[in-house]
Amino acid sequence: MRDRSLFRRLVIGVVFFWITVFVFFPNLLVVITSFLKRDPIRFVENAFTLESYVNLFDPVFFQIFIKSFKNALVATLVCLVMSYPFAYLLCRVPRRMRRYLLVLVIIPFWTSSLIRTYALVILLKGNGILNTLLLATGVIHQPLQILYTEGAVFCGLVYTLLPFMILPLYAAIEKLDPLLVEAAYDLGAGRVHVFTQVILPLTLPGIIAGCILVFLPALGLFYIPDLLGGAKSMLLGNFIRDQFLTARNWPFGAAASVILTMVMGVMLYAYYRSLKRFNASVME
């Protein structure tokens, strides 16, 4: 009994230490920095100001925000629409086959996503694999400009983030009792009603979890717009990085980062609330 409590304290202590040193303090520094004045040489000056936050509402930067959110939203929706049928079928195929298909979903995690993004460049570039193939088969006569377009950025985001949508959806759909679907049919519901009134509401936690897991990275994955979108498409992630590394405006970058964290916080809170309500209705 004493040993177990010691072990418990040790484990919790290590995690607590880790989170304090590597998560809490760095974030605290970011929050503090966002309220300081910019200094071109020493990065920050010890003087309180709200300047960085005011600057965020500058139309140029505000537009980046809006565009970034819009792109992330579209990427999330595309992921959702692509993943739901896949996750649903995954739960309906025989168990053996399901294992193989799940491994296929997980395989991309074995390679760094940065390297996989470079692989996409090779696929999509002017004399890349896709264009070569299309030219050789005579589908097109001029190489298509795919790389460095917004389409390529979406392609990269969706490709990278798809598994993060599929896995929570799969987990939610797998828990759905097939008898409930049969009961709905039995009571006279057609396919559409069965989906909208039984399947969708009962898998909602998985949908929300998947959307959060995709939406937040889609705002911040700066190397994907960099590599696939060229310098043209500036997203929130690129913007923050540029403020730190190129523009050397640390307080401004920190302020943008704080806003991003707050968005995440609000979304997680919403998820927590919806899950709580859902559990109250399902579990009790």
Add this chain to the structure above:
Amino acid sequence: MSRAVVQLQHITKTYDGLAAVDDLSLEVFAGEFLTLLGPSGCGKTTILRLIAGFEAPDRGDIRIDDVRVNALPPNRRDVNTVFQSYALFPHMNVFDNVAFGLKLKGLQRNAVAERVRDVLEMVQLGGMETRRVTQLSGGQQQRVAFARAVVNEPLVLLLDEPLSALDYRLRKEMQLELKRLHRQLGITFIFVTHDQEEAITMSDRIIVMNQGRVEQSGSPKQIYEEPANLFVARFVGEINTFDGSVEAAGADWLTVRIHGTDFRLVNKRGFRSGDPVKVLLRPEDLQIQKTEPADGKPSLAGAVEELIYKGSTVDVIVRLTDGKPVYVTEFFNENAAYIFYERGQKVWLRWIDRWEVVLPDA
């Protein structure tokens, strides 16, 4: 005989090459309480799923209300199911669960509310409309599942072992309740169970099934008292089976030798001299005599091995002189205010003429 609302005609359904239902035909008549009784895996649930439309037969036709429905999906069949695990929608309250089917039919809100209220009243859940189904007890969930199905006024109600998850007392209560509701609603019930006692208590007619086939169809009394074969006899209730051989036979009588004693029995099945037979006797049909019968009529001699007090009855295990155990049930009544035997006491067994069942030894 009234109209057949459901007809199964030479239905075969196989899973992985194994026949769950094997060339089975049956008719269900309007308003009857029909029970499909059999051990697990006998195909009774498959039949329910075929009628509901969740499965399609490999061969044969299913007709509901004289219309072939083989290709009709479940949502377009005029039957509703009460599932074994209830399958209530966990994200809806009691009202929304029960109203589910009515709303799909496009009924007016007021009409829906009224119908739901009436049905909930009928299953004694009045005022529970806004309760979460997950907060209800097993018995209440059972009632909601029943209400959700009958509110649509289906032609046939399918009940898939709906009482098996309830405890003994509640199950007894719900059996009577279901019977009452069946009378009240006038809907045809097809009830699936593996519990022979439940089947006998509730049904107008029982179909005993085994390995995808019908073993016997008849009233509870027929099934219990005149089992058509050894499977039915052994599955429904306790029964003693004696090996016998026909020593002599006439048109309506036969002499069977059981454990060395000749009994003169009724010949209902045209047995002939030399046929091996099984003589079946229910424990309650056997009588124990403490002294050797003096009237010269045959009996089986043995010794009391065990007495089991059951409250309203006493079960006695008698071991015949050649070693075979026989189960006898004795009832307490004014002639036997107490029943007492010593272990090892010598006794003689006999039964009232014609209460035995003689079947060919398959």
